[in-house]
Amino acid sequence: MNKVVIFGVGLIGGSFARALKEAGAVGTIVGMGRSRASLQRALELGIIDVVGDDIATAVKDADLVLLAAPVAQTGPILEALRPHLDARIVVTDAGSTKSDAAAAARVALGDKAGRFVPGHPIAGRESNGPDAAIPDLYRGKKVVLTPLAENDERDVELVAAAWRACGAIIHRLTAEEHDKVFAAVSHLPHLLAYALVDDIAHKPHAELLFQYAASGFRDFTRIAGSSPEMWRDISLANQAALLTELDAYMAQLARMRAQLAAGDGAGLQAVYGNAREARERWIATIEAAEAPPAQDQAE
Amino acid sequence: MNKVVIFGVGLIGGSFARALKEAGAVGTIVGMGRSRASLQRALELGIIDVVGDDIATAVKDADLVLLAAPVAQTGPILEALRPHLDARIVVTDAGSTKSDAAAAARVALGDKAGRFVPGHPIAGRESNGPDAAIPDLYRGKKVVLTPLAENDERDVELVAAAWRACGAIIHRLTAEEHDKVFAAVSHLPHLLAYALVDDIAHKPHAELLFQYAASGFRDFTRIAGSSPEMWRDISLANQAALLTELDAYMAQLARMRAQLAAGDGAGLQAVYGNAREARERWIATIEAAEAPPAQDQAE
Known part of the structure; x- marks a missing residue:
């Protein structure tokens, strides 16, 4: 990709930027956001190459736009993006809920809703902000894409490829699932x-x-x-x-x-024991899954 | 102390033994328990000096007996100990509930209930058994003593001193508290x-x-x-x-x-926000408390 625009350059957006750069998967990264201080810090840290001014210039000729700002801003940012979305720019997000993101996209983008491919990287840390961003936050982690019926498969694949470049494993679910x-x-x-x-x-x-x-x-x-x-x-x-x-x-x-x-000790022990067993099976499964090199699943 | 007897030489009992030895606070440690294999392993590891055979010989001339076996065994072990408790031997335990331990002691020991000083070390690890025992498990950790009305203060102090030798901080509560x-x-x-x-x-x-x-x-x-x-x-x-x-x-x-x-977002946010603040205050308090050298509190 020649140009990626990221709204919100904190832990999630900043780590995406760092990972893409480390993979050599991007030319220029433009940072957008409400906090001038965060954008300036991201620039200093080399997370982004440019602090975007107006949205039109920022997204011009962009390949991909990632929304990594608080989810309440998803609708307003998509509305602001709408006039500038040509038939090529793909927009994705990183929010924790997906039915609402799909609904917001349909309201904000109207007949351009297909430009938006909803996503959710399953990764995080306790710290926040540009200084918390690290290139391997997504390595071996899942990214769940919940494509819209309106999406073009090539656009979904572009988003998947970007996350794969960050080391993530792509899963697909419906927004409801x-x-x-x-x-x-x-x-x-x-x-x-x-x-x-x-x-x-x-x-x-x-x-x-x-x-x-x-x-x-x-x-x-x-x-x-x-x-x-x-x-x-x-x-x-x-x-x-x-x-x-x-x-x-x-x-x-x-x-x-x-x-x-x-005083039903047997009943309580059955619940406790079943829980422990289920948890041990789960831990064994994730440890087995994390051991080999990352591969896509469920696609 | 010249002689300490420990029932149950796993994580809790074994770490108590290791810590006492490292502090030079004990002469001989006798291990007792239902698992021959665990006792043998504890002996090999140098956690205990002797595997006890009969209870009479084991506790003869002992200063302190620690019960670190599953709590369901507290009553039976105390009953077995009763005939052999002279006016000097102090017994304590490491169970997670204390009202029931006090009640068990009164039933099992009768007029010798005062020989039993209930205790609860607030420490643990995910691993178990003699191999998990480490000398600094209790360093800087709390041990809660819940003395009986029947206890002699000198006996309570003997138990407190043993745990302090392990690096623990002694707290006192009633069993109900x-x-x-x-x-x-x-x-x-x-x-x-x-x-x-x-x-x-x-x-x-x-x-x-x-x-x-x-x-x-x-x-x-x-x-x-x-x-x-x-x-x-x-x-x-x-x-x-x-x-x-x-x-x-x-x-x-x-x-x-x-x-x-x-859809009361403000109400939910108030609960979430109060929880986060309370947790942050708590973390700050425990981090401050863990920083300086251990000192007794609440005595």
Whole structure:
């Protein structure tokens, strides 16, 4: 690719830029965003080559545009992009929810919705901003693409190739599948971790409790250190699927509460044992998958 | 101390032995336990000096006996010890629940209950057995003692001094306080993590879900890798306090479910934001506490 434009040059966008550069897969990278300071820092760090001024100049002759800004900006940025999208420029994003991104694209882009290929890289770190960006953030990690019916297969392949150049493994799901899956394995756990810390923090003896919280608590609640604004947006964007998962979990807790109240040790042990076994199988699977060189799956 | 007897020479008991030896705080360490193989291995590793045969010989002239076997064995071991406890031998334990340990001691030891000083070292690793034992497992970690009304203060101090020799920081709580605190910050999180993994494992599309679970899920569920038998016992031993905490948590989830269903972004963000702030304060506090050399607190 000759020219890539990235909206949001923090951890996600900056690491994409660094990885493409390291792979020699891009000529010029133009950074766009609301924070002048972040753009300036990304320029200093060599993450981007140019700080974009107006959107028309930035995207002129671009091959690919990545939206890596907060998801609430997806609609407005797509609207601003619309007049400048020729038949060649492909736009993708990195948001954690995909049905809403597809809907936003159809509203904002109208008959150009096919220019937008929704994506979700499954990678992250606790730190943020341009200084956190690293070239191997996506190495061996999954990127889920959820193409629209309007997409041209060549445009989907262009996005897939860019992520592959970053070392990622491409998966494809429908937006609905994606949102159901991530409601269960990501969005619900975040809600549960936030719920526990907030619950404890509101107890009158919270200080005493936190004094004795140890490494198990620390790991269990690590995801409650994530951005509240971002997770509010994700929760609302994936409301229906998250409600479904939350209801199933609350029913599970109600069953276990009954076991505990009845002193049903065998019942509790069955749940605990099944959970441990399932987790061990899962860990063994991911460790096996991470061992060999990265290959595409599910395509 | 001239002689220390340890029932259970795995991670907890073995690390206690190693730490005492490294500190030069003990003459002879006698290992006791149901697994001949573990005792033999502990002997080979130099964790213990002697494998005990009969309980009478093992505890003769001992200063301290540590019970580091599964908690279901606490009562039976104390009963076996009773005839051999002179007025000098102090017995302590390392179990995760303390009201039940106190009750077991009163039943098993009768008028010798005062010989038993209940304790709980707040330390662990994912690995088990004599090979996992390390001398600095307890360095800078808390050990909570929950003395009985029957205890002589000198005996409590002997147990405290032994743990201090291992580098631990001694805290004191009543057994009831202890069990309420750990229900909230340890036992409930374990139950919640087991609940989530089991819930997901039972879904028809479990394989698809696990395929996309990532590092956040891994940390959140790490404690669901713990021993199901041990956590069944802890759950039942701390039933009342755990039910109280579980009910509070389920009420919290019900409130958040209503916020989510109503699209109340501000309400969700308030919970998420408060949780993140509380967690950050907690992390800052423990990091500050771990920085300087260990000192006793709350005594």
